[in-house]
Structures are given as C-alpha cells and as structure tokens.
Amino acid sequence: MRPETINDxxxxxxxxxxxxxxxxxDLKTNACCTVTEVxxxxxxxxxxxxxxxxxxxxxCGLVAPDHLSGMKVLDxxxxxxxxxxxxxxxxxxxGHVTGVDMTERQLDIARRHAGWxxxxxxxxxxxxxxxxxLIERLDQLGLEDDSFDVVVSNCxxxxxxxxxxxxxxVFRVLKxxxxxxxxxxxxxxxxxxxxxxxxxxxxxCLGGALYVGDFRRIAAHCGFxxxxxxxxxxxxxxSAEVAALLGNTRFDSVTNRLFRVPGLEDACEDFGQAVxxxxxxxxxxxxxxxxxxxxxxxxxxxxxxxNTYLMLHESRxxxxxxxxxxxxxxxxxxxxxxxxxxxxxxxxGCC
Numbered sequence: 085m086r087p088e089t090i091n092d093x094x095x096x097x098x099x100x101x102x103x104x105x106x107x108x109x110d111l112k113t114n115a116c117c118t119v120t121e122v123x124x125x126x127x128x129x130x131x132x133x134x135x136x137x138x139x140x141x142x143x144c145g146l147v148a149p150d151h152l153s154g155m156k157v158l159d160x161x162x163x164x165x166x167x168x169x170x171x172x173x174x175x176x177x178x179g180h181v182t183g184v185d186m187t188e189r190q191l192d193i194a195r196r197h198a199g200w201x202x203x204x205x206x207x208x209x210x211x212x213x214x215x216x217x218l219i220e221r222l223d224q225l226g227l228e229d230d231s232f233d234v235v236v237s238n239c240x241x242x243x244x245x246x247x248x249x250x251x252x253x254v255f256r257v258l259k260x261x262x263x264x265x266x267x268x269x270x271x272x273x274x275x276x277x278x279x280x281x282x283x284x285x286x287x288x289c290l291g292g293a294l295y296v297g298d299f300r301r302i303a304a305h306c307g308f309x310x311x312x313x314x315x316x317x318x319x320x321x322x323s324a325e326v327a328a329l330l331g332n333t334r335f336d337s338v339t340n341r342l343f344r345v346p347g348l349e350d351a352c353e354d355f356g357q358a359v360x361x362x363x364x365x366x367x368x369x370x371x372x373x374x375x376x377x378x379x380x381x382x383x384x385x386x387x388x389x390x391n392t393y394l395m396l397h398e399s400r401x402x403x404x405x406x407x408x409x410x411x412x413x414x415x416x417x418x419x420x421x422x423x424x425x426x427x428x429x430x431x432x433g434c435c
Contacts, residue, residue: 122146125367129173132204133166134197140164140190143238144289144337145267145315148174150372151365151400155233158257159183160219160250160266161240165194168212169201171236177207182232183214184225191216220246222253230259233400237266239337242292247299251306258344261398264308267339269319270296279329288326290319293335308342309350310391312375315339341375345398347411352389352418357409359396360385364404372404380405389418 122130126148130138140163147159147167152174162168162183171181185191194214202210217225219240235254244250254264274295285291294302300311319335321327363369363382372380374395380386385408388396396405 129170133169134200136193137164137166137197141166144269145238145339147236147238147265147267149265150368154178157181158232158235160237161185163190167238172212173205177211181212184217184219186218220244220249222257227257229256232257233259233262235264239267239289241268242289248302255307255344260344262344264342269293269335269337270299272334290335303342304350310348312341313338314341314375343395343399345394347394348391352391354415354418355390355409355411356415357393358385358387360406362404
C-alpha cells in the first residue's frame with residue numbers, strides 16, 4: 085500500500101472517531117458494539133469506569149482474558165480507555181496497563197480521568213499510561229522487545245492499513261509465552277476495492293475487515309500459526325444505505341487469542357498428551373475455557389493436541405494444569421480437530 089494511501093486512511097479514521105462520532109449511539113452498525121456475555125467480575129469492573137470514558141466506547145468484543153493479576157498489558161487502539169481501566173482493575177496495583185491510540189481527542193478523555201480511576205480503585209498511584217502514536221509503529225513509542233505479558237485490542241486491527249505490520253509488532257513486544265487477545269471484525273469474502281475505500285464503511289469497522297482466510301494466513305506469516313477463536317457473533321447492519329453497499333457480504337465479530345509460543349504448528353497434531361485442570365484460575369473454579377472448542381473441567385483428564393499442550397504449558401496458565409506426555413512420539417492428526425464444545429458439556433478430548 086502506498087504511503088499516501090496509508091496516511092489518508094489514518095486521517096480518515098482519526099476524523100471519524102475524533103469528529104464524526106460524538107458517542108457510541110452514532111454508529112450505523114453493531115460492528116463496534118460488544119454483545120459478548122460479561123462475567124460478573126468484569127461487569128463489576130465495568131461499573132467502576134467513568135461515564136464519559138464509557139460513552140465513547142467503540143469495541144466489538146470483550147478483551148478481558150483470565151489470570152491477569154500482576155501482568156503488564158498493552159491495549160492497541162485504546163480510545164478513551166474503557167478497556168484500559170477495566171484491565172487496570174484486573175491486573176491490580178502491582179500490574180500495569182499501557183494504552184496506545186492515534187486520536188488526540190479520545191486520549192484527552194482517557195488521561196483526564198486517570199487520577200479519578202486510581203482513587204476509585206483504591207490505588208496509591210495510577211497504574212495506566214496512555215501513549216499517542218500508531219499501533220503499526222510501536223517501536224517509535226519506545227516499547228521494547230519481549231516487554232508485555234498480554235496485548236489486547238478491541239475492534240481496531242480492521243482499521244489499520246498495515247495489518248501485517250501490526251501483528252509483527254505484537255509478536256515483537258510480547259514476552260515468550262505471552263498472548264495477543266483481541267476482538268475484530270471479519271468478512272466471509274474479500275471486499276471489492278471500492279467498498280474497502282468507502283470512508284463510512286471503513287469507519288464502521290467493515291471496509292477494512294479482512295476475509296477470515298486471509299487473516300489466518302497473515303497471522304501464520306507473523307509467527308502465530310494457530311488462531312484460536314474464543315467467541316463470535318454476527319454483525320447486524322441497521323442502515324439500509326450501508327446494507328445496500330454490502331450486498332451479500334456477511335461479517336462477524338470474533339474474539340481470538342494468539343500465543344507467542346515456539347513449536348506451534350499449523351495443524352492440530354496428536355502426541356498422545358493430556359492435561360488436568362487444577363481449578364485454580366481466579367473466577368474459573370469449576371471450568372476453564374481456552375477457546376470455543378477447548379473446555380477444561382476441574383479434575384478431569386482431557387486429551388489434547390500438541391498445540392494446546394504447548395499453549396497451556398508455556399504460558400501464564402502453566403501452574404494451573406497437570407501435564408502428561410511429551411512431543412517424542414507422533415500419532416498423526418488429532419481426531420475431531422476444531423469441533424466446537426457444546427456449552428454445558430465437558431470435553432472428553434477435542435482440538
């Protein structure tokens with residue numbers, strides 16, 4: 085993409101979110117509105133965020149992964165900081181959350197309420213930092229290699245004109261064993277160039293949405309060969325004008341997690357391994373869901389593929405599982421690969 089085109093997209097996005105939209109109610113679709121079920125502890129955290137911050141929220145998912153206490157977290161495209169202030173509560177006073185955004189008006193709102201939130205959370209000092217810059221150029225903001233435990237983003241990757249560069253930067257700043265946990269919008273096909281260039285569609289998180297197959301290829305190319313979907317929901321288009329432009333193209337809001345773990349493969353391979361969840365992750369005493377097809381019931385042995393084994397063994401979740409087996413003997417492709425778990429049932433072994 086030409087530099088002038090990249091700059092035009094950045095300016096249009098800044099204008100759309102800094103001037104065109106005065107709040108969440110101005111959106112023409114539900115692409116930038118979270119519809120995911122919210123756990124009780126996250127709902128409590130949301131209720132403690134300042135009203136002005138929440139009223140300018142444009143996310144499309146819930147980016148509050150489990151087990152964040154004491155972690156360093158980076159939020160890409162943080163806007164007015166709603167997710168930052170939720171995460172600030174989840175990491176606790178010993179953790180820290182850094183938000184990056186390129187829209188000055190939104191950052192002004194975020195920074196204005198830093199002290200208010202620290203006092204409300206009972207912290208001696210604020211545990212958040214907001215940086216003005218591009219998510220494609222984190223190196224220019226002084227963010228070092230291997231410096232974050234978790235990176236999150238909420239309906240922002242689609243707005244970037246350099247998506248592969250964003251993923252490469254995420255991989256760079258993540259610590260080994262860290263994860264990129266993010267929500268974004270995906271299309272069921274590649275969009276015609278005319279639609280991708282429409283300013284309203286782009287601002288509504290549709291024009292820049294990747295075809296899901298292309299996203300998986302880009303992710304693999306950037307070091308994330310196994311994309312795990314946590315949740316998804318279809319996007320409704322309220323505007324008849326926008327619907328007419330889109331035709332039969334369908335969009336979904338999907339929350340994915342990508343782990344920076346060496347040894348991951350592009351398929352679920354069987355090494356005869358199994359894990360038992362100890363039931364010790366906070367707020368997940370009985371069941372822990374890694375993604376939409378891996379549910380671990382406390383105390384129950386579950387057969388897993390090599391990738392799932394590594395994601396658990398090499399990440400912050402390691403101490404919460406017992407592990408059986410290694411990678412020394414291969415049994416072919418893992419059976420029932422990718423079959424979703426039916427809510428309310430325990431996984432006997434699926435990947």
